[in-house]
Amino acid sequence: MIEAAAERLRGHVRETPILTSPFLDEIAGRRVLVKPECLQHTGSFKFRGAWSAISALSDAQRQRGVIAYSSGNHAQGVAFAAAQHGISSVIVMPSDAPQLKINNTRALGGEVVLYDRANESREEIGEALASQRSLTLIRPYDEPLVIAGQGTVGLELARQTADLGIEKADVLVCCGGGGLTSGIALALEGHAPGLRARPCEPQGFDDVKRSLATGHIQSNNAASGNICDAILTPQPGQITFPILNRLCAPGLSVSEEDALRAMAHAFLRLKIVLEPGGAVSLASALYRADEIDGDAVIVVASGGNADPEVFGKALEYLT
Amino acid sequence: MIEAAAERLRGHVRETPILTSPFLDEIAGRRVLVKPECLQHTGSFKFRGAWSAISALSDAQRQRGVIAYSSGNHAQGVAFAAAQHGISSVIVMPSDAPQLKINNTRALGGEVVLYDRANESREEIGEALASQRSLTLIRPYDEPLVIAGQGTVGLELARQTADLGIEKADVLVCCGGGGLTSGIALALEGHAPGLRARPCEPQGFDDVKRSLATGHIQSNNAASGNICDAILTPQPGQITFPILNRLCAPGLSVSEEDALRAMAHAFLRLKIVLEPGGAVSLASALYRADEIDGDAVIVVASGGNADPEVFGKALEYLT
Known part of the structure; x- marks a missing residue:
């Protein structure tokens, strides 16, 4: 289904590049390869x-x-x-x-x-x-055709990492209901089995991380109240969770401050605009380095629809 | 020389994508295709x-x-x-x-x-x-090997516009000493003769525009005092000017305010970070539409090394 979706998307979707910076590598202590889906049409995957x-x-x-x-x-x-x-x-x-x-x-x-x-x-x-x-x-994540579309990010990653000679790495993915993460995990299973997807969430809204840890679907206590609005879903999906549970490595979670700081680094070093919910993967790479394996880490930066006020807040970390 | 430079750059340079937004098309009154060289290594071409x-x-x-x-x-x-x-x-x-x-x-x-x-x-x-x-x-622009390297932007554009079916369009290029503009103009002459390069500058520092208009090298009155610091060169180069004079269509110039406003739109619609000197081309596409021909316009957004304070200034246009 992912390959069929890629066929339908051909000529309509942007193949997003891989961005890097020696400054990010230094903070993370390993090579950081960022796939900026903020550059996708409408600013997200x-x-x-x-x-x-x-x-x-x-x-x-x-x-x-x-x-x-x-x-x-x-x-x-x-x-x-x-x-x-x-x-x-x-x-x-x-x-x-x-x-x-x-x-x-x-x-x-x-x-x-x-x-x-x-x-x-x-x-x-x-x-x-x-x-x-x-x-x-059209459900946002618990829908096979939607998961297949998001999975095309994984197909692109499989090709791009092969071109770069990377066979083994954690792939950090911003995770709400799990559509993007499960789609990428399925694509990597078939096309780059050395890469493993890992969901990244805001602290306090880490339902997927806890669901993976327990093997059963867990919910968040609150429905709102975090700057990462794009990924505040109550719990992983009925379709996405079994995929995540079978294929993903443990989840990661970061603070709102870490997400804002990652946005600032993306501005300064990659020249891309991320929103908080699209930056938790980069924040995990930069500030949860001890929970990550390998010489390189892949970061799916999933969206850039930040309000100017929120972006200004992130820039304050640079001044 | 440009093709030889492309060979030496292979695997070391990023091929930057083409970005678009229906919101930008609406402001400009035509299709706007942006090549974001801010995503290049070190944040500029x-x-x-x-x-x-x-x-x-x-x-x-x-x-x-x-x-x-x-x-x-x-x-x-x-x-x-x-x-x-x-x-x-x-x-x-x-x-x-x-x-x-x-x-x-x-x-x-x-x-x-x-x-x-x-x-x-x-x-x-x-x-x-x-x-x-x-x-x-290594001179910044009046050096054939440097011009050849910058010209690889033009080779990529020739391929990318052909893929998009665009045969005729103005190519707006942020212009200081003219290395990027002359390199692109030379590449387009050979590979996409329907595209014509047009230098874009800040008002008051439009030496290239005036030099093209008169057919002779003209200088700026001041050496500094404009927010577009990246492109404040005193006059076009001895090597670049004859190329510009032979191949380029008339220059365009924009105000500091236009450059900042274009940065805001690039943030909002393309999710990229531009610096003022890297945004004068987009500003020209958006705010000098009546000086541009054709159904589509190509914008080379040349750099994104903006100080956070300056970027904050641009964001104020959105609030």
Whole structure:
């Protein structure tokens, strides 16, 4: 399915490069290879899964349109992929999502429906709207076509690391519901078995790390209240968790301050813009070096839709 | 020479991608294709020319080391390329260069010698040190091997635009002494004759634009005093100007405010970090649209070594 998704994505997705800096290597104590998915269309890897799912719809489904619920990056990915396919999209977003993500989703052609993250269930709202309007629901992670699309990051990584002569390394992946991490893990299983995916999360929202440690799905206590808004999902998915559990090495978690500091280093050394939830993988490489194995580490920097205020906060670590 | 430089650079330089955003297209009124050389090693295209020149030295020359004068980006490019070749470098930098560039040049292995941009000539200082210590001087732009290295940007653009089906377009290039612009113009002449290079400069420091308009080398009145520090050269080079004069379409110039605003849009829409001097090309595409021809415009965003304070200033345009 990942290879089929790569075929459908060809010519529509950006193959993101590998970026490096001797300054980052020095902090991490090993080679750091960063795959900047912030440079993907709509500023995050989510465009891959959205395109994968929408491009696989039947003509009848496309005519009726799609719906998605998302804290913002999946929203933009689905809205843009839908617009590119010439179809309509409804996006259910939390009212406390960064204003930038809400505005962008609208500007990209999505019809935005807001909900209260603390008291309402986006799943229920999304599924109700989907059935009322006969829309196809594109789930953010617990959907095989979406996982397959995100897995194309892993196919690219397998080629890129082979070109660089890297056969064995940890691959750090920012992890919310586990769509990106499980997709990458599946792609690496087939194409680069020496690379192992490791989910990275914010401290206090490390449901995947705890689920992997116990072998059973664990939930977070809170639904919001962390700067890494893009990856605050309540628990790993029913489809993603068994994949993560079978293929991933232990999870890593970092503080909000570590995420902001990693954003500052990405600005200074790689010239890329990361959002906090897209920087927890780089933060893990830089500040959890003793939990990582090998001479090189691969970092999937998953998104860059940072509000200017939050980015300014990160830059304060440099002055 | 450009093709030979591309051979020497293979495996050492990054092929930078092409980035786009529907939001930028809307402002510019045409498709905007951005080649982000800020993602190059050391944060600017200058690494290409530096590597091209150093990789062509004889063993005896390498043993004695190299020297360069630079406002900062050529400095970092030469220091890093020299270190990668295992040779020493002396870098003559203006005392008012951004502190970040001075620090980085030292950290990359360069021996930094500071001078007063208003009262001293970097050319004289550079040539005196070169002869005292038998160092090979690597000029920032008026040097065929350096121009050939920068020209590899044009070779990549020729391939990338052909893949995108673009045969005719203006190519906007941030221009100081003209090394990058002349190198790109030469590469396009041979490989994509429908693309024409156009130098972009800060208002008040538009020596190249005026030189092209009059057909003779013109100088700037001031040597400093503009936020676009990377491209404040006194006049086009003796080698670069005849190339620019033969191949380039008219120059474009933008205000400091336009450069900062373009940096903000690059942050928001492309998730890349540009410095003011690396953003004048994007600023020209966005704010000088009526001086540009065609359905698409290509923007070479040449560098991203922005001080955090300056970047913060650019972000203020978003809030």
